[in-house]
Amino acid sequence: EVQLLGSGGGLVQLGGSLRLSCAASGFSFSSYAMSWVRQAPGKGLEWVSRISGSGGAKYYADSVKGRFTISRDNSENTLYLQMDSLRADDTAVYFCAKGSPAGEDYYYYLDVWGKGATVTVSS
């Protein structure tokens, strides 16, 4: 069974840092692009960042560019999101998601989603 287990959420001060992790199982992790999507309380979905299967191609939404860093460890089947200089509007549930189809690093949809990690930025 394909599973994504996100962790690392919590309460952080304005300007602080947090690192989210997403442990993957049940599929050939390095063959698939991965993404982070967030949802602010009571709001819609925002695709924050994505990374190719090899880790060589990374994309960021303008709202997080220069502050967030996506990475992956294919030997550990784990996806990461390092979040620095956090702002109040970064408060959200962060979902990790698997891209599909295999080997596609640009035109891909998100076929499996993790449960989400809650990040709260307080002043």
Add this chain to the structure above:
Amino acid sequence: EIVMTQSPATLSVSPGERATLSCRASQSVSSNFAWYQQKPGQAPRLLIYGASTRATGIPARFSGSGSGTEFTLTISSLQSEDFAVYYCQQYNNWPGTFGGGTKVEIK
């Protein structure tokens, strides 16, 4: 950035009835388009990709159509478990953008 506009914002439907949800893109996204369902407190679930292909395990009562800028999700006969929020999404250009959602509620 491509803007995705969903309508209506809320759709009130009786169980067993048909529901039709619409999504418009501000520019062509070809068929690089998906629909997701989200229930309260849960992660989104992929329903449709490639504008019209049902994802694994999705019942046949869900169907998608359209290409370019106009897309439709049809639920042929609403079941109790279908009452949820539905999001459209384009993945033709980065950043992939989502619509604001359509809430399907019980009439």
